[in-house]
Amino acid sequence: MLTVKNLNKTYTDGTHALKNITLTFPTGMVGLLGPNGAGKSTLMRTLACLQPPDSGTVLFDGIDIVAHPNALRSQLGYLPQSFGVYPHLSCRQLLKHIASLKKVDKNKVDAQISSLLSLTNLTAVANKAVTQFSGGMRQRFGIAQALLGNPKLIILDEPTAGLDPLERQRLHSLLVKISKQTLVLLSTHIVEDIENLCGHAAIIMHGEIVDSGEIPNLIAPLQGKIWESSLQPPCGMLVSESYHFGKDVWRVYHHEAPCSEAISRDATLEDRYFYELNKEQY
Numbered sequence: 001m002l003t004v005k006n007l008n009k010t011y012t013d014g015t016h017a018l019k020n021i022t023l024t025f026p027t028g029m030v031g032l033l034g035p036n037g038a039g040k041s042t043l044m045r046t047l048a049c050l051q052p053p054d055s056g057t058v059l060f061d062g063i064d065i066v067a068h069p070n071a072l073r074s075q076l077g078y079l080p081q082s083f084g085v086y087p088h089l090s091c092r093q094l095l096k097h098i099a100s101l102k103k104v105d106k107n108k109v110d111a112q113i114s115s116l117l118s119l120t121n122l123t124a125v126a127n128k129a130v131t132q133f134s135g136g137m138r139q140r141f142g143i144a145q146a147l148l149g150n151p152k153l154i155i156l157d158e159p160t161a162g163l164d165p166l167e168r169q170r171l172h173s174l175l176v177k178i179s180k181q182t183l184v185l186l187s188t189h190i191v192e193d194i195e196n197l198c199g200h201a202a203i204i205m206h207g208e209i210v211d212s213g214e215i216p217n218l219i220a221p222l223q224g225k226i227w228e229s230s231l232q233p234p235c236g237m238l239v240s241e242s243y244h245f246g247k248d249v250w251r252v253y254h255h256e257a258p259c260s261e262a263i264s265r266d267a268t269l270e271d272r273y274f275y276e277l278n279k280e281q282y
């Protein structure tokens, strides 16, 4: 379990990126949702012990990771939003190097690397330099390195960015399997992925937690109040305007049908997320 209490971070230019963040995440797959600049990466970097908060506490399985970052590092797998520069090493060599930094048992490292290469579909290119990888291959390499050493806490910032649909599906299956015994914290802009994969989620906006908890509980306040129409409804709060087969799909939040042709729909996590975003302008 991960428990965050009153976490604050202000950058040197005065940006207050995390404002008194308090949350609890259970073991399993949990999602972090928020618009650009909301503070997701700042929170994830802080939880990955890559930058200290100004104040607040973070406990992972009872370990105070702000006070004792090294105690977490051996149990942590982290996929950042983007990697910096890669040394000119093959995929396998680079994984070996990272495994030694993570202090993975030398007797088990080769078997583990082979298994991760297979899981991330990189076996055929294991001897190719990572610098020559395509964007999707680099992303899969990033996932493989995050899983080295069987970490207990896995933090993934936009893990499916650049993956084709098949690889995205493979990654989802892998994460679901891993999260049976591990806490996997997933940040993505694909709200549907969080709704499909996670039991628990938090919504962050302007550095503050808007709500967090089990996903059915996050959606519950909207149930019975979401209406869909192909014409712009004359009343109600617009949740989203999207398209299906090129035709308009308007979703609004209203206590009753906003027009005669509106159809009642089950609320989704995306409705809750857009509701929070649009509420500010309503």
Ligand SMILES: Nc1ncnc2c1ncn2[C@@H]1O[C@H](COP(=O)(O)OP(=O)(O)OP(=O)(O)O)[C@@H](O)[C@H]1O
Pocket: 011, 012, 013, 015, 017, 034, 035, 036, 037, 038, 039, 040, 041, 042, 043, 081
């Ligand atoms: N090193 C930094 N110095 C100053 N401000 C920063 C720094 N890093 C992030 N910020 C600011 O902190 C806020 C939160 O940024 P952060 O990258 O955590 O958001 P995010 O939710 O991950 O956004 P995105 O979805 O666009 O990646 C933003 O206003 C951003 O400009």
